[in-house]
Amino acid sequence: MGLARSKLYNAVKNPGCAGFLITEDDKITLFGGDVGSPVRGLSDGRSYIHQFDAATTSNVQVTLMQKPRWYPTPLRLNDGKVLIVGGSEFCLKGPTWNFSEVWDPAKPTALTAQVTMPPNFVKNMGLNWYPTIRMMPKGEIVWFVEKSGAVTDQKFNVLFDLPDIPVGYCTMFPTTSSLAELAWLPPYDRLRFVIFGGTDCGATTATTAATTSLRMEVFYCKEHPSGLCHTPWVVENMLSIPRVMGDATTLPNGKIYLHGGAQKGGANAGPASSVANWQNLMYDPEAPEGSRYSKWEFCKIARMYHSANCLDPTGKILIAGSENSGNYSLLAPGMELPPKPPKELRLQWGIPTEIGPTRQRPVILTHPAVITRESTFVVTFSYAEGELEGATLAAPCATTHSLHMNSRVILLDIVDSPTPDSVEIAAPPLGLFGDALLGSFLLFLRGQAGTYSEAVWVTVA
Known part of the structure; x- marks a missing residue:
């Protein structure tokens, strides 16, 4: 964005109307899609789980689901697996399916498990x-x-x-x-x-x-x-x-x-x-x-x-x-x-x-690369408008068709201010969301009257 550059993206299989989220290892993972599109050089994507490869700016097939799904919703579960719910076989019509599926990223090519809804x-x-x-x-x-x-x-x-x-x-x-x-x-x-x-x-x-x-x-x-x-x-x-x-x-x-x-x-x-x-x-x-x-x-x-x-x-x-x-x-x-x-x-x-042009925003100066749950961590900052109110962790965005599938915003408390330009922040509790919380997050500092800093990337462990 900062360089105003873009690259061509080769989806390989049609990702239209897929569900998608970001896994613990930071891979954008897509579930299902639409029928093939010869005019765009895309084959049928409805049955596939595929992941984006940044090096080639293309999708790579991981495995097959048990059913083709157009418009499914995925969810990272407490144990790190992914629940895949909904979707129909065809665009704008059925049939739909009487079970959901669970995919295990730790065994990515293994058969998905059926789940009764x-x-x-x-x-x-x-x-x-x-x-x-x-x-x-x-x-x-x-x-x-x-x-x-x-x-x-x-x-x-x-x-x-x-x-x-x-x-x-x-x-x-x-x-x-x-x-x-x-x-x-x-x-x-x-x-x-x-x-x-x-x-x-x-x-x-x-x-x-x-x-x-x-x-x-x-x-x-x-x-x-x-x-x-x-x-x-x-x-x-x-x-x-x-x-x-x-x-x-x-x-x-x-x-x-x-x-x-x-x-x-x-x-x-x-x-x-x-x-x-x-x-x-x-x-x-x-x-x-x-x-x-x-x-x-x-x-x-x-x-x-x-x-x-x-x-x-x-x-x-x-x-x-x-x-x-x-x-x-x-x-x-x-x-x-x-x-x-x-x-x-x-x-x-x-x-x-x-965060408009008339507001003074906090600026993060130093921060840990990894935030360990059930601990505290220190961030140094500059801020001209007074004391900070807290910090925020925001999961990276994965949104389509009016649904934010990867959304999770967690407000964190400040527990101490060791120096005028540093704060000690309480990390999320140990069991919060289980393995679904692991991975990359955006860390913001919150200032007065709703303002907040630009973010830095951290890993929650």
Whole structure:
């Protein structure tokens, strides 16, 4: 990015609509994809697990899954294996499958294991496209698709069902909502997530998208035999701004940047949606209910299907893509069609106010290369605006189709300030997320009033 250079990428097998994440050894790993594309020189990728090779800027086949999967969701598990959920055999149609798969990166060519999905999840899954699969700190798994789901233990035994969402609209492709896992706060005992938008289950290009979000928390407790409880769904008004297939990015200060998508229609290529969303929002999960949303400035570039946002090491949000922005004539005054429609090739930065040009940001001077769990570590810094508030670990970005599959943002406490320009920070607890926490993370320092530093790369061990 700094050199403004790009390289050609040879996917070899069609990675379109794959699921992907980053493993402990820093390999971008893709699961499934789409049928072959002769015009692009790509063979069928639906059944494959493949990894990106930086040396050749191409994908390398690792092994086969038991079923072809278009739109699957992968999740790194507590034991380091990867759970692969959902996806159908063909683009935009079934069949789908009655089991998930577990792949072991330690035995990469071994046959995947079949996993039975929770009945309440299956009841709601339809074609099971990009379901939401999240993990609790001790390894329990939260399964959600379309309107409901379940929570299972590490061995995939059902602990309890989740309640249905208390709204009439749908959330799975092509009525795609965007989902954010909120930042983890000490003592790291609750998963908090928000589902932003969606639309009517039978939406057409004229259907106005949902104007609300849905928030739930799953947390450790003594009241339920499983040791886990959940809050009711909390329905929040997104300032009456409709949104379908937007992107939601969790920032180092814990806020959520909500960008792009459409105000009418649904997700898909071609004329599936009609009115590009020009109003970005910021969601502050720690603010009182009813006052968590605020508006950002007007966005002139439409970001529709196949666009994505990623947190960059600079702390900015990198915004890219949009398959068919040039097809839309229903743009707000001031919005621009792409220079070479219908593809949108321009990149943008989203710059939060907290790190804007008028703010003094902390600067990391020295830091450890490796952070060992259940320990403390020292970072030296410079900062002109007073005391630091803490630090943040953010997993590297792996996002597609409104779903951040590799998302994990962990806020860390400062336990001491040995000198005016150094802080001693508490690393994550030893058992937190098990082996799924191992690997590379971005380390930020948090300053006053929501500001934060640029990041440095560290390894969590």
